[in-house]
Amino acid sequence: MKKPEDIYAILKERFGEEKVEFKEDVKVVPFIVVAPDAIKEVAKFLRDDDDLDFDYLMCLSGVHYQKDTTLGVTYHINATRKKHSLTLKCIVPEENPHVQSVESIWKTANWHEREAYDMTGIIFDGHPDLRRILCPDDWDGFPLRKDYKVQEYYHGMKVPY
Amino acid sequence: MPELRTEEMVINMGPQHPSTHGVLRVELVLDGEIVVDAIPHIGYLHRCFEKHSESMNDYQQVIPYVDRMDYVAAISNELGFAIAMERMLGIEVSERVECIRVIFAELQRIASHLVAIGTYGLDIGAFTPFLHCFRDRERILDIFESTCGARLLYNYIWVGGLSHDVPTDFKDKVRDFVQYFPPKIKEYNDLLTYNKIFIDRTADVGVLPADVALNYASSGPILRGSGVNWDLRRDDPYSIYDQFEFDVVVGKGEMGTVGDCWDRYIVRVREMEQSIRIIAQAVERMPDEGDVKAAVPKRIRPPEGEIYARTETPRGELGYYIISDGSMSPYRVKARSPCFVNLSVLPAISRGSMVSDVVAIVGSIDIVLGEIDR
Numbered sequence: 001m002k003k004p005e006d007i008y009a010i011l012k013e014r015f016g017e018e019k020v021e022f023k024e025d026v027k028v029v030p031f032i033v034v035a036p037d038a039i040k041e042v043a044k045f046l047r048d049d050d051d052l053d054f055d056y057l058m059c060l061s062g063v064h065y066q067k068d069t070t071l072g073v074t075y076h077i078n079a080t081r082k083k084h085s086l087t088l089k090c091i092v093p094e095e096n097p098h099v100q101s102v103e104s105i106w107k108t109a110n111w112h113e114r115e116a117y118d119m120t121g122i123i124f125d126g127h128p129d130l131r132r133i134l135c136p137d138d139w140d141g142f143p144l145r146k147d148y149k150v151q152e153y154y155h156g157m158k159v160p161y
Numbered sequence: 162m163p164e165l166r167t168e169e170m171v172i173n174m175g176p177q178h179p180s181t182h183g184v185l186r187v188e189l190v191l192d193g194e195i196v197v198d199a200i201p202h203i204g205y206l207h208r209c210f211e212k213h214s215e216s217m218n219d220y221q222q223v224i225p226y227v228d229r230m231d232y233v234a235a236i237s238n239e240l241g242f243a244i245a246m247e248r249m250l251g252i253e254v255s256e257r258v259e260c261i262r263v264i265f266a267e268l269q270r271i272a273s274h275l276v277a278i279g280t281y282g283l284d285i286g287a288f289t290p291f292l293h294c295f296r297d298r299e300r301i302l303d304i305f306e307s308t309c310g311a312r313l314l315y316n317y318i319w320v321g322g323l324s325h326d327v328p329t330d331f332k333d334k335v336r337d338f339v340q341y342f343p344p345k346i347k348e349y350n351d352l353l354t355y356n357k358i359f360i361d362r363t364a365d366v367g368v369l370p371a372d373v374a375l376n377y378a379s380s381g382p383i384l385r386g387s388g389v390n391w392d393l394r395r396d397d398p399y400s401i402y403d404q405f406e407f408d409v410v411v412g413k414g415e416m417g418t419v420g421d422c423w424d425r426y427i428v429r430v431r432e433m434e435q436s437i438r439i440i441a442q443a444v445e446r447m448p449d450e451g452d453v454k455a456a457v458p459k460r461i462r463p464p465e466g467e468i469y470a471r472t473e474t475p476r477g478e479l480g481y482y483i484i485s486d487g488s489m490s491p492y493r494v495k496a497r498s499p500c501f502v503n504l505s506v507l508p509a510i511s512r513g514s515m516v517s518d519v520v521a522i523v524g525s526i527d528i529v530l531g532e533i534d535r
Contacts, residue, residue: 029468055375059469059480059497074482076469076497080375080391087469108378111505119211134204134534143209144493 001084004030007052015042031074031087039075039090040100040126046077046086047105053079054086057106062116064094066146071097071122077106092122101127119144169197172516176205180284180520183530187507187523191516199511199519201504206534214494220246220461221320223494228314230496231532233276236269236305237474238532239318244399245470245481246320249463254456258322259401260447264335265305265317266400267436267443271342272301273475274429277527281426282353284524285362290353297345304334321457335444339437346434354430363426364417367510367522371420377506380499381477382432383526386412386425393473405442407435422525429527462489476500476527498532 008022011032019038024030034042046054059076068091075088090099101124102109113124114133121142124130131137140151150159175186184205190198210230214223227242228235240262247254254262279294302312308327309317317324328334353359369379374387384391392409394402410431412424465487471480477499484493503526511519 057378058471058478059482059495061482061493061495061497063484063493076480076482080389080396083396106378107373107376107509108502108505111501115501132204134207134209136204143212148212 001082002052003084004032004086007046007084007086008032010049010052011042011045014045029087031089033089033091036090036092036099038100039088040102040105042088043075043102043105051082053082056080057102057108057112058085060102060109060112060116062120062122062144064120064145065091069094071120073099073116073122075102097122098125099123100125101130103127118142121145174519176202180524182280182523182528185504185523185528185530185533187519189516189519194515194517196511196514196516196519199508201507203501203504203530203533206530208535210535211494211496214491217490219489220463220491223491224319225314225316227496228316229531230498230535231474231476231479231500231529232313233529234269234273234475235314236265236318237273237472238479239315240266240400241470241472241474241479242481243318243320244472245468245483246461246463248470249466249468249483249485250320250458250461252321252456252458254322255448255451255453256401256446257448257451258453258456260443261323261327261453262318262400263402263405263443264440264447265308267440268301268304268335268338270436270475271433272298274433275301277429277475278349278353278426281524281527282359284520285359287353287356287359290349293345293348293352297342300338300341304331304338307331307334319454319457320461322455323453326453332444332447335440339441339444342437343434346430349430354427360416360423362518362521363422363525366417366422366518367514367525368418369420369506369510373509374420374506377509378502379477379506380502381473381475382425382428383477383503383506385410386428386525387420388412388414388424393471393478397471399470399472402439404446405439407439410435422521425525425527460489462487471497474499476529476532477503496532496535498535500526500528500530501533501535504528504533 011020019035021033046052054077056078058078061074063072070091073090078085116122118132118134170191172189176184186202188200210226217223227238230238275294275298279291282290306312309315309325369387371387371389374384388411390411410428416423463485467484469482471478480497482495486492
């Protein structure tokens with residue numbers, strides 16, 4: 001069982017400080033911020049390294065940080081055999097939200113990334129089938145953005161109630 | 162004689178189909194009777210509960226919304242949310258509240274599994290077990306009704322406590338149920354579990370190997386049916402589950418291969434026995450006196466920060482990722498719904514099976530569309 005700071009030390013050793021950053025002065029649990037163009041490599045390393053063995057992606061969430069005009073992806077990962085867990089984050093600018101897809105590392109990310117795309121508009125590069133999942137394919141806008149305005153009409157039907 | 166046409170055929174199963182348990186559409190690509198691909202289309206029940214939560218004035222107001230996600234196991238949803246918020250706020254609840262919560266969560270697990278195995282029989286073509294299951298589920302709903310007035314959506318577990326105290330005859334009712342229920346499990350086994358037709362329809366069908374299950378982050382009976390010994394009640398304990406004795410049931414491939422539909426089914430049946438064990442211990446442990454609302458905060462204003470908390474619902478790992486910006490309303494609430502994740506494995510286990518087996522596979526995953534679409 002490893003603590004987040006131990007895992008960070010291993011990641012820093014391997015990927016360098018410009019790719020990973022440790023945030024420990026936050027409430028509740030510390031997390032590691034990973035560069036959006038390195039997340040796939042980092043994820044693969046976290047899964048395949050024998051000491052880390054993160055075989056289980058619990059949750060992947062898209063978040064809109066309106067104050068910073070950024071979007072974020074939060075990964076909660078868990079190792080079922082080693083029994084440790086970790087929180088990773090990718091932060092991308094609102095106008096160009098591209099993050100590498102981790103679908104090839106953890107298959108479960110397929111639907112989670114589609115949901116994050118559907119709700120917040122984050123684009124996952126390398127995803128095999130990035131379409132909306134909960135909203136209809138021709139829906140306008142991304143509902144979980146803080147500045148979201150619902151469309152007036154959808155196929156002639158009035159939307160706001 | 163004209164040549165037989167050999168191209169693939171696309172059939173839509175659902176959105177209105179008796180075995181999809183709600184409004185799920187599965188786009189089946191068929192080569193004769195063989196499934197080439199199965200593409201689930203979800204979202205028909207989407208009402209963006211996550212967006213609604215952000216406009217609530219109080220965290221307590223989110224609880225009726227989470228009830229409506231997995232409406233077959235509403236208590237489990239409430240429990241997960243309450244635990245996430247209590248960890249964030251640093252609230253400790255009393256022993257009495259913990260015991261009542263555990264009793265209710267486990268009763269809910271039995272009720273939910275009864276729906277699952279009853280309707281599963283219905284999908285496969287066995288009508289009678291469904292009636293037996295619902296007869297016994299009624300007894301559990303009666304206990305819920307006498308406590309909080311509701312039979313399906315309870316709004317019972319609050320952040321910091323419970324909405325009502327239990328009635329004075331609560332313990333007797335629960336003890337009666339603990340006596341009443343175990344013999345009924347034998348009834349289901351005789352009717353359904355060891356029925357030759359049922360075994361033929363479910364054994365060796367929809368086999369999900371353990372490594373695939375983990376890679377798809379399956380949880381609950383789906384993961385345990387594949388032989389992975391993993392249960393959050395034991396492996397990441399919450400509430401007071403670490404103080405009860407119970408076994409984690411896993412699939413062993415008794416009737417066919419490990420991880421087939423029969424294994425996922427039998428895990429649910431045997432889990433009900435374990436739930437009864439937990440309830441029996443919790444009811445003896447539960448103190449008679451104590452205010453169940455003592456720790457309920459008047460105003461909830463968590464510090465800036467975030468939390469991910471997970472609990473084991475009847476369907477698997479339900480996680481809440483909650484971000485607070487220090488105000489009275491949540492900044493972001495994300496529910497990691499077990500059904501959503503479990504259903505995503507459907508294409509992988511349906512390919513190559515017969516079209517009639519897709520019904521057996523979807524039923525064995527035990528989905529609730531209210532939770533998938535949120």
